[in-house]
Amino acid sequence: MNRRIRRREFVGSVAAGVGAAAVVYAVTDDEGHFEMRRASRPAAKPTTWIGSVTDSSAVVKAKLPAGADCRLAVRKDAGGDALYFRGEAYPAPVHVTRFRVSGLEPLTEYEYVVEIAGKPSTFPAGTIRTVARAGTPWSFAFAFASCAATGSQHPVFTSILDRKPAVFLHLGDLHYTNISRPDPALYRAAWDTVLSSTTQSALYRSVPLSYVWDDHDFGPNGSHGGLPGRGVACAVYREYAPEDSLVEKGGDGAVYHAFSIGRVRFIMTDLRSMRSPDKAPDGPAKTMMGVAQKQWFKNELQIAAKDSALVFWASTVPWIGGDGRGDSWAAYATERRELAEFMAEIGIKNLCILCGDAHMLAADDGRNSDYSGTGRLRIPVLHGSSLDQGGSYKGGPYSEGYHRALSGEGCFGWVEVTDEGGRVSVDFTGRNHLGEVHVKHRFEVGV
Numbered sequence: 187m188n189r190r191i192r193r194r195e196f197v198g199s200v201a202a203g204v205g206a207a208a209v210v211y212a213v214t215d216d217e218g219h220f221e222m223r224r225a226s227r228p229a230a231k232p233t234t235w236i237g238s239v240t241d242s243s244a245v246v247k248a249k250l251p252a253g254a255d256c257r258l259a260v261r262k263d264a265g266g267d268a269l270y271f272r273g274e275a276y277p278a279p280v281h282v283t284r285f286r287v288s289g290l291e292p293l294t295e296y297e298y299v300v301e302i303a304g305k306p307s308t309f310p311a312g313t314i315r316t317v318a319r320a321g322t323p324w325s326f327a328f329a330f331a332s333c334a335a336t337g338s339q340h341p342v343f344t345s346i347l348d349r350k351p352a353v354f355l356h357l358g359d360l361h362y363t364n365i366s367r368p369d370p371a372l373y374r375a376a377w378d379t380v381l382s383s384t385t386q387s388a389l390y391r392s393v394p395l396s397y398v399w400d401d402h403d404f405g406p407n408g409s410h411g412g413l414p415g416r417g418v419a420c421a422v423y424r425e426y427a428p429e430d431s432l433v434e435k436g437g438d439g440a441v442y443h444a445f446s447i448g449r450v451r452f453i454m455t456d457l458r459s460m461r462s463p464d465k466a467p468d469g470p471a472k473t474m475m476g477v478a479q480k481q482w483f484k485n486e487l488q489i490a491a492k493d494s495a496l497v498f499w500a501s502t503v504p505w506i507g508g509d510g511r512g513d514s515w516a517a518y519a520t521e522r523r524e525l526a527e528f529m530a531e532i533g534i535k536n537l538c539i540l541c542g543d544a545h546m547l548a549a550d551d552g553r554n555s556d557y558s559g560t561g562r563l564r565i566p567v568l569h570g571s572s573l574d575q576g577g578s579y580k581g582g583p584y585s586e587g588y589h590r591a592l593s594g595e596g597c598f599g600w601v602e603v604t605d606e607g608g609r610v611s612v613d614f615t616g617r618n619h620l621g622e623v624h625v626k627h628r629f630e631v632g633v
């Protein structure tokens with residue numbers, strides 16, 4: 187890139203020898219070309235992040251000093267007896283260690299700290315709140331959202347943390363680094379920058395994160411399975427995401443996964459790493475999911491329609507919309523119809539779709555979401571975005587209305603599930619970081 191530089195954006199830091207780090211920044215020239223460059227800067231603050239919390243276990247990840255004698259101490263009561271766990275470290279230059287915490291009691295709050303050489307370290311303490319055993323009725327709340335500037339310090343993350351959700355579903359655009367080169371250091375730097383944010387790191391330290399990417403955090407705008415860095419992105423996801431339930435165990439496989447909390451199933455699809463380009467002509471060969479993931483997804487739906495009280499499918503892009511353009515399901519209408527026909531065929535009655543990408547809060551009661559051609563599907567669709575980006579409107583119509591995120595506003599979806607063993611009710615509020623509610627929807631499913 188030799189043309190005039192128009193914009194320079196900090197991306198993150200990477201290891202650059204013992205005790206040193208290099209900053210990675212992105213430059214955009216006056217023709218819109220994008221490139222990553224490096225310079226020196228101090229290393230990020232220590233932190234941990236958690237995920238995959240069940241009734242008895244959790245995954246904690248941390249970047250630890252190379253060669254240090256580290257363990258995780260987990261306590262129910264301050265000053266009480268601890269459970270200790272040793273981690274498995276990814277080799278240099280990654281330096282991420284994965285602790286698998288086990289033997290916890292259901293519905294119990296624990297504090298955890300990283301100890302170095304048997305003593306508490308400068309890593310801030312985090313919290314693990316275990317959930318009910320999968321399959322048992324339990325009422326809980328969770329948050330979902332997408333789209334935050336790289337390393338965002340927005341107070342919306344604190345608002346989510348303060349509400350103590352059982353899980354935070356991140357539906358993509360965890361950062362906007364738009365990486366186009368197959369360089370793992372760039373993907374690691376992006377994660378490091380996200381985890382360097384004071385408000386984001388506090389959230390991820392104490393609320394389990396379940397994450398699937400969209401275009402800007404998988405690759406550049408509109409990225410798809412043909413990205414040269416596809417395998418690298420998937421491999422670095424595995425290093426950093428605290429996710430235990432990935433279906434594809436191979437290092438560079440797509441990152442779809444599913445898990446249960448109480449009688450609720452969460453299906454998290456990877457709609458980027460196997461996708462055909464947006465501009466490919468629509469038809470049976472054009473896909474967002476790829477063959478293996480789609481088969482898995484259908485199978486998950488079929489089982490969850492019978493065995494779970496409620497199913498949330500996290501689709502990182504809008505489901506509702508009829509214009510056939512852009513990168514949402516409207517531009518993959520043949521595959522959308524195939525999925526809708528399948529949903530109608532199995533008679534699923536307990537499905538709700540959660541969407542990211544569009545920078546708006548919105549809800550549809552199911553009157554606009556049936557693409558099966560049968561008129562039998564009634565699937566509520568909820569949008570909970572964006573965490574700190576300016577507003578945008580996509581797809582629709584949405585029966586319960588929509589709200590474009592305002593400048594400076596941090597938006598997220600809040601979902602309360604009430605399950606006392608019979609019918610299950612769902613209360614959705616699309617809200618901002620100040621606690622103002624812009625969109626609401628309530629529905630019930632029979633069991």
Ligand SMILES: [Fe+2]
Pocket residue numbers: 332333358359543575
């Ligand atoms: Fe976005």
